[in-house]
Amino acid sequence: MSGATRHRAAWIAAGLAALALFPLVGGKFGVDFVTKMMVFAIFALSLELLAGQVGLVCFGQAAFFGIAAYAAVRFTPQAAPASVWWLAPASVGAAGLYALFMGSLSIRTRGVYFIMVTLAFSQMAYYAAHDTPLGGGTDGIYLTLVPTFTLAGLEIADLSKARPFYYFALAVLVLTFGALALLLRSRFGRALAGIRVNEQRMRAAGFSTYPYKLAAFVISGMVAGMAGFLFAVKDGFVNPELMSWHVSGTVLMMVILGGLGSLHGAVLGAFAFSLLQELFKSEAVFGDFAKHWHLGVGATIIVAVALLPRGLAGIRFRSTAHAETQMNADESERR
Amino acid sequence: MDVATFLVQCLNALQYGLLLFLVASGLTLIFGIMGVINLAHGSFYMIGAYMAYAFAPAFAAHAGWGFFAALGLGLVLAVILGYALEWAFFSFLYERDHLQQVLMTYGLILVFEELRSIFAGDDVHGVAAPGWLAGSVPLGDLMSYPVYRLFMSAVCLAIALAMYLVISRTRLGMMIRAGASNREMVQSLGIDVKLLYRGMFAAGVALAVLAGMLAAPVTSVYPGMGNPVLIICFVVVVIGGIGSVKGALAAALLVGVVDTFGKVLFPQAAGVLVYVLMALVLLWKPDGLFRAA
Numbered sequence: 001m002s003g004a005t006r007h008r009a010a011w012i013a014a015g016l017a018a019l020a021l022f023p024l025v026g027g028k029f030g031v032d033f034v035t036k037m038m039v040f041a042i043f044a045l046s047l048e049l050l051a052g053q054v055g056l057v058c059f060g061q062a063a064f065f066g067i068a069a070y071a072a073v074r075f076t077p078q079a080a081p082a083s084v085w086w087l088a089p090a091s092v093g094a095a096g097l098y099a100l101f102m103g104s105l106s107i108r109t110r111g112v113y114f115i116m117v118t119l120a121f122s123q124m125a126y127y128a129a130h131d132t133p134l135g136g137g138t139d140g141i142y143l144t145l146v147p148t149f150t151l152a153g154l155e156i157a158d159l160s161k162a163r164p165f166y167y168f169a170l171a172v173l174v175l176t177f178g179a180l181a182l183l184l185r186s187r188f189g190r191a192l193a194g195i196r197v198n199e200q201r202m203r204a205a206g207f208s209t210y211p212y213k214l215a216a217f218v219i220s221g222m223v224a225g226m227a228g229f230l231f232a233v234k235d236g237f238v239n240p241e242l243m244s245w246h247v248s249g250t251v252l253m254m255v256i257l258g259g260l261g262s263l264h265g266a267v268l269g270a271f272a273f274s275l276l277q278e279l280f281k282s283e284a285v286f287g288d289f290a291k292h293w294h295l296g297v298g299a300t301i302i303v304a305v306a307l308l309p310r311g312l313a314g315i316r317f318r319s320t321a322h323a324e325t326q327m328n329a330d331e332s333e334r335r
Numbered sequence: 336m337d338v339a340t341f342l343v344q345c346l347n348a349l350q351y352g353l354l355l356f357l358v359a360s361g362l363t364l365i366f367g368i369m370g371v372i373n374l375a376h377g378s379f380y381m382i383g384a385y386m387a388y389a390f391a392p393a394f395a396a397h398a399g400w401g402f403f404a405a406l407g408l409g410l411v412l413a414v415i416l417g418y419a420l421e422w423a424f425f426s427f428l429y430e431r432d433h434l435q436q437v438l439m440t441y442g443l444i445l446v447f448e449e450l451r452s453i454f455a456g457d458d459v460h461g462v463a464a465p466g467w468l469a470g471s472v473p474l475g476d477l478m479s480y481p482v483y484r485l486f487m488s489a490v491c492l493a494i495a496l497a498m499y500l501v502i503s504r505t506r507l508g509m510m511i512r513a514g515a516s517n518r519e520m521v522q523s524l525g526i527d528v529k530l531l532y533r534g535m536f537a538a539g540v541a542l543a544v545l546a547g548m549l550a551a552p553v554t555s556v557y558p559g560m561g562n563p564v565l566i567i568c569f570v571v572v573v574i575g576g577i578g579s580v581k582g583a584l585a586a587a588l589l590v591g592v593v594d595t596f597g598k599v600l601f602p603q604a605a606g607v608l609v610y611v612l613m614a615l616v617l618l619w620k621p622d623g624l625f626r627a628a
Contacts, residue, residue, distance in 0.1 A: 116573040294452075
């Protein structure tokens with residue numbers, strides 16, 4: 001294990017411990033807010049897989065988020081609450097199906113064209129929810145029956161309560177992070193990295209790159225769907241704005257702010273972005289100026305771009321010789 | 336649909352398309368030549384509309400010159416703004432990854448929106464069209480068409496023509512075209528790329544501001560008005576092919592027609608039609624209609 005990896009593992013463990021202990025000290029608002037941050041972190045991880053690892057910058061990630069959220073509401077029976085064991089896979093599956101459709105067409109284009117085609121497909125989902133009875137129009141629809149989470153007849157967690165839901169979201173975040181980390185170390189993950197660095201060369205080496213990109217696209221859509229499912233259960237309410245391009249834009253900004261190319265960057269970016277918004281919205285800190293919170297967020301983002309070319313994940317606390325060479329190696333790999 | 340309605344819708348489509356062209360042409364040039372994905376371009380449109388609101392007394396005056404003076408002043412301010420922005424925020428970004436530029440310009444959108452909120456408030460304002468353009472032209476027995484919209488289309492057409500002449504017939508246009516196809520080569524041939532970029536950027540800002548000023552009497556002036564325009568203009572840019580002004584014109588008119596007639600013929604699906612159009616075009620031609628070589 002190299003020094004840099006050990007440092008990173010220590011930081012991740014510390015962050016995990018802080019998240020696990022937070023509900024003991026955080027009040028109602030705090031627990032709710034951190035739950036939202038974790039849901040966005042899962043959402044950001046889904047985009048990091050595509051944009052950071054394969055180099056496919058998707059500007060339609062909100063479609064999967066929103067479709068799974070709508071599916072969670074629509075699939076819940078009228079009479080009795082659903083079980084998480086089938087509702088979550090069904091919602092994620094719905095997002096995955098749309099990702100399969102969207103990905104199979106859009107990965108034929110590249111670069112900025114890819115960005116715009118994915119936007120087009122997510123806008124189609126947005127208007128489908130906005131203009132048809134299926135989505136309940138602009139008002140959205142309520143999820144009145146929170147799904148149950150039981151095993152062999154015993155309740156594991158009451159998801160309608162804030163703290164149990166917090167730990168549920170944390171568990172999903174950890175599992176998603178772990179699964180993606182394993183995936184990226186596998187042969188499949190190395191092939192994705194190869195496609196990002198030089199797709200031509202991968203083809204010349206005998207890889208058919210299309211199925212790899214499509215698989216990554218569908219996995220990403222499903223992870224985003226998981227975040228959307230959590231969001232619907234948490235808020236008990238869905239509306240078409242969940243699929244608007246603002247949401248796709250926000251999650252893209254989180255990933256870029258965190259630093260493309262690393263999973264922990266996506267989580268850092270999601271947390272930092274949410275905290276930044278909350279900080280500048282806080283009337284305790286900024287008084288009357290808090291209603292102009294966009295100004296503070298915007299200015300901070302501009303400063304962050306100017307000072308942190310590699311995102312938050314690129315910050316090195318100790319610039320040892322090893323870290324320097326590692327950075328240079330990364331740099332030349334990316335070129 | 337009778338002939339007069341059809342004619343009115345055609346004129347609406349033309350006017351909307353040409354307005355989109357003004358914003359999208361700047362976007363496509365900045366994009367194609369400087370390689371900057373400028374999300375803040377919609378904000379320039381908004382700034383233009385608010386300038387029209389700020390200059391409203393002169394803008395809507397009955398005598399003709401106040402209107403042109405307001406437009407001229409707006410353009411001068413826009414060029415200064417564009418020049419300063421390029422110097423302060425963009426000049427150090429060219430070496431960076433595209434996505435860093437996306438993040439930076441996203442930050443700029445937030446800053447511009449909030450400055451607008453601080454200085455101009457969050458209310459919706461109407462801007463009167465200049466008095467001498469306030470009438471309308473009768474079409475058939477029942478319909479009429481506002482003169483101001485015709486005037487807008489005429490101005491946009493004149494600008495499109497001027498851009499065509501500059502880009503295809505002048506030395507400057509040659510540099511712009513060369514820059515769109517191979518930046519490094521232009522630089523190594525001894526052209527001051529820095530200055531070219533700064534000028535291009537300022538011109539792009541000026542076009543968007545002009546579009547905003549012209550549109551203000553038609554659309555009124557409201558918070559967040561730049562965002563939908565930005566997204567539609569990106570659609571126009573990719574349909575047309577990045578960096579191609581000709582493509583931007585064709586795509587803008589196409590989007591204008593699809594959007595206007597979509598709203599009349601398929602009101603339920605109006606919003607989505609433009610995106611369906613883009614998806615179809617890109618699946619057919621993955622590089623847009625007129626990719627600059």
